[in-house]
Amino acid sequence: MPDAPILAVRGVMTFYGAIQALHGVDLEVARGEIVTMIGANGAGKSTLLMTICGNPRARAGAVLLDGEDITGLPTYKIVQRGVAQVPEGRRIFSHMSVFENLQMGATIVDPAHFHHDLDRVFAMFPRLAERRDQRGGTLSGGEQQMLAIGRALMSRPRLLLLDEPSLGLAPLVVKQIFEAIGRIAREEGVTIFLVEQNAYHALRLADRGYVLVNGRVRLSGPGKELLANAEVRSAYLEGGHA
Amino acid sequence: MGPRLPSMLKDAGLTAFVAAALGIFIVGFRTYDVSGKGLTFDYQFTDLAIAVATIFVGRLGLLLAAEGLRWPALVLGAVLGGIGAGPLALPSDFLHWFMALGGLLIIGRALWPWARQRMSTAQHSRRGLLLGRAGAKWFGWILIAGAVALPFAPFADQKTMDLSVLILTYIMLGWGLNIVVGLAGLLDLGYVAFYAVGAYTYALLSTELGLGFWIILPLAGMMAASFGILLGFPVLRLRGDYLAIVTLGFGEIIRLVLINWVDLTHGPDGIRSIPGPTLFGAVFAETAPAGHQTFSEMMGLPFSANQRLIFLYYIILVLALATNLFTQRLRRLPVGRAWEALREDETACRALGINPTSTKLTAFAIGAMFAGIAGSFFAAKQRFISPESFVFIESAIILAIVVLGGMGSQIGVVLASVLLIGLPEWFRELGSYRMLAFGLAMVLIMVFRPRGLISHREPSLRLHPVRPGGDG
Numbered sequence: 001m002p003d004a005p006i007l008a009v010r011g012v013m014t015f016y017g018a019i020q021a022l023h024g025v026d027l028e029v030a031r032g033e034i035v036t037m038i039g040a041n042g043a044g045k046s047t048l049l050m051t052i053c054g055n056p057r058a059r060a061g062a063v064l065l066d067g068e069d070i071t072g073l074p075t076y077k078i079v080q081r082g083v084a085q086v087p088e089g090r091r092i093f094s095h096m097s098v099f100e101n102l103q104m105g106a107t108i109v110d111p112a113h114f115h116h117d118l119d120r121v122f123a124m125f126p127r128l129a130e131r132r133d134q135r136g137g138t139l140s141g142g143e144q145q146m147l148a149i150g151r152a153l154m155s156r157p158r159l160l161l162l163d164e165p166s167l168g169l170a171p172l173v174v175k176q177i178f179e180a181i182g183r184i185a186r187e188e189g190v191t192i193f194l195v196e197q198n199a200y201h202a203l204r205l206a207d208r209g210y211v212l213v214n215g216r217v218r219l220s221g222p223g224k225e226l227l228a229n230a231e232v233r234s235a236y237l238e239g240g241h242a
Numbered sequence: 243m244g245p246r247l248p249s250m251l252k253d254a255g256l257t258a259f260v261a262a263a264l265g266i267f268i269v270g271f272r273t274y275d276v277s278g279k280g281l282t283f284d285y286q287f288t289d290l291a292i293a294v295a296t297i298f299v300g301r302l303g304l305l306l307a308a309e310g311l312r313w314p315a316l317v318l319g320a321v322l323g324g325i326g327a328g329p330l331a332l333p334s335d336f337l338h339w340f341m342a343l344g345g346l347l348i349i350g351r352a353l354w355p356w357a358r359q360r361m362s363t364a365q366h367s368r369r370g371l372l373l374g375r376a377g378a379k380w381f382g383w384i385l386i387a388g389a390v391a392l393p394f395a396p397f398a399d400q401k402t403m404d405l406s407v408l409i410l411t412y413i414m415l416g417w418g419l420n421i422v423v424g425l426a427g428l429l430d431l432g433y434v435a436f437y438a439v440g441a442y443t444y445a446l447l448s449t450e451l452g453l454g455f456w457i458i459l460p461l462a463g464m465m466a467a468s469f470g471i472l473l474g475f476p477v478l479r480l481r482g483d484y485l486a487i488v489t490l491g492f493g494e495i496i497r498l499v500l501i502n503w504v505d506l507t508h509g510p511d512g513i514r515s516i517p518g519p520t521l522f523g524a525v526f527a528e529t530a531p532a533g534h535q536t537f538s539e540m541m542g543l544p545f546s547a548n549q550r551l552i553f554l555y556y557i558i559l560v561l562a563l564a565t566n567l568f569t570q571r572l573r574r575l576p577v578g579r580a581w582e583a584l585r586e587d588e589t590a591c592r593a594l595g596i597n598p599t600s601t602k603l604t605a606f607a608i609g610a611m612f613a614g615i616a617g618s619f620f621a622a623k624q625r626f627i628s629p630e631s632f633v634f635i636e637s638a639i640i641l642a643i644v645v646l647g648g649m650g651s652q653i654g655v656v657l658a659s660v661l662l663i664g665l666p667e668w669f670r671e672l673g674s675y676r677m678l679a680f681g682l683a684m685v686l687i688m689v690f691r692p693r694g695l696i697s698h699r700e701p702s703l704r705l706h707p708v709r710p711g712g713d714g
Contacts, residue, residue, distance in 0.1 A: 053592075053593070076592050076598070079594065087590065091593070093586045104580075104583050104591075107576055107580065107596055152593075
């Protein structure tokens with residue numbers, strides 16, 4: 001890699017009060033890559049994603065965005081530097097219409113881009129175009145996830161962070177969502193860092209993957225390799241995804 | 243209705259029988275005190291028969307309506323109501339009322355499911371939504387036209403105008419607080435503090451420095467806004483209940499400062515002889531101070547105390563409408579939408595790059611500014627202010643207006659102000675039961691409209707019609 005990775009996490013430790021959630025995590029995401037972090041419930045996946053976004057702040061270590069230290073910045077400033085996040089549980093504005101949700105996503109962007117970006121999101125998720133004036137809370141789970149991703153894209157991110165986009169969705173919808181994430185990376189050129197419990201889909205999509213166990217990186221490597229790894233298979237893939 | 247009819251008739255018959263059994267002693271006999279002969283009694287069986295027949299028909303009508311047989315129920319209701327309200331002479335006035343109300347009740351019961359269905363389909367169909375929107379807009383314009391014409395209405399005596407000015411002041415305060423509570427979702431229990439800051443700014447600047455109403459008005463707004471920022475900066479990182487407690491404390495602190503800083507505020511004695519607002523330099527009084535002329539001299543009209551009141555009325559009307567216009571505009575701007583988003587989900591807002599602290603601070607400052615302007619008007623109207631006017635209950639009333647109106651609804655604030663400020667005045671005849679009736683009204687509103695009188699939220703922006711070929 002000739003220039004600095006778009007995202008680098010170096011020895012990050014995060015605490016909730018006295019409880020340590022991350023024990024020195026290191027990872028790198030290069031520009032244009034899809035990287036995933038898999039792990040069981042409570043391994044610290046969401047904490048890692050939130051630490052990258054500055055809330056909670058890392059007590060030790062550093063988060064670098066294009067080589068710039070963003071560890072101490074408040075969330076909104078990190079987002080303004082081109083990092084968009086699709087938070088856990090989607091967190092769309094349920095009283096606002098689909099259109100208004102997308103508008104909120106474009107808050108930090110020059111309004112001149114708005115209609116062009118909107119067309120792109122609607123082209124990627126035609127369901128959102130159909131439900132444009134519907135309130136966010138009345139959408140199905142899959143549509144809400146699409147809206148959350150679309151809203152994040154409206155901020156024209158360089159790096160998109162996704163926290164368990166498959167959570168609570170039907171298998172068919174999960175497949176659609178992962179296809180969309182792949183298209184965002186290929187067609188829009190957005191770098192993607194994805195945290196997932198659904199190891200099968202995530203590793204199949206990703207260029208590289210990390211396995212997080214109890215707040216530490218246990219394994220890393222290309223997605224296909226991890227998918228074939230015996231330990232990964234027994235811990236995360238047993239019980240058969242075809 | 244075939245097989246159900248006998249059982250309905252039986253039910254109605256039973257009800258009538260119970261009514262007859264109870265009524266025979268209460269209605270059927272009547273005692274008279276005939277002088278010399280002691281008590282005698284008279285029979286009133288006609289009355290009883292009519293009452294029992296009414297109950298029979300009424301019960302039958304209600305049963306039919308409950309079964310969904312709208313037309314038979316409507317016919318029964320109309321017959322009953324027609325007899326009650328008609329010219330037919332019944333033995334007593336009470337029976338007239340009884341039958342008429344019974345008829346109305348049946349008609350209402352028969353129409354209720356239909357009306358409800360109509361309302362819900364209207365709310366859900368696109369056309370209904372559009373109609374509702376247009377309706378709301380027209381309703382707003384009609385209200386404004388009515389408000390402009392009010393001083394010339396035949397019933398607009400001094401009492402009505404006084405009350406209207408009061409209601410409009412609260413509408414303006416409600417609209418101001420609506421920005422903070424309704425839009426940004428920040429529970430502010432000390433809103434009256436900013437009202438007080440505005441009032442004292444006007445009182446002090448006008449009495450000490452002799453500045454005029456129109457100059458002080460924006461100054462008072464700015465003063466209150468700076469107090470809003472001063473308070474907001476340290477506390478806006480708090481959420482919900484904690485913010486409410488701190489703002490409550492702030493309201494009390496302002497009041498205590500006003501009481502105790504005697505050199506500046508004259509303490510509990512308040513500030514007297516505050517000059518009223520002027521119109522192009524003309525004062526509203528019988529005689530003008532040196533260097534001024536009175537309004538009646540300027541216009542060549544005979545002096546009347548009402549002129550001042552009408553002038554005040556138009557000032558507050560304009561101020562309130564300006565507040566509303568400003569808020570409506572703001573809602574369409576990014577900062578306004580950020581307020582609403584912040585109310586829903588602060589974490590999501592951060593994730594979209596919105597700075598929550600500065601966004602909240604703007605809402606707080608703008609809300610405070612309108613309270614300050616309203617306070618300034620209040621001081622100019624009352625001519626006398628003291629800390630007494632800025633107690634916690636005022637904050638509570640303004641908050642109640644916003645909550646009862648339906649958080650974030652502008653027209654809801656108007657309805658709630660009329661209810662909350664108007665009703666206690668109209669209830670005055672109830673004497674000591676006044677507050678009881680007021681409380682009952684509030685409980686009823688919260689039971690039947692738990693999300694406020696107007697709970698529907700308008701999307702602040704809609705997309706233009708779909709553009710063809712939008713797949714880019």
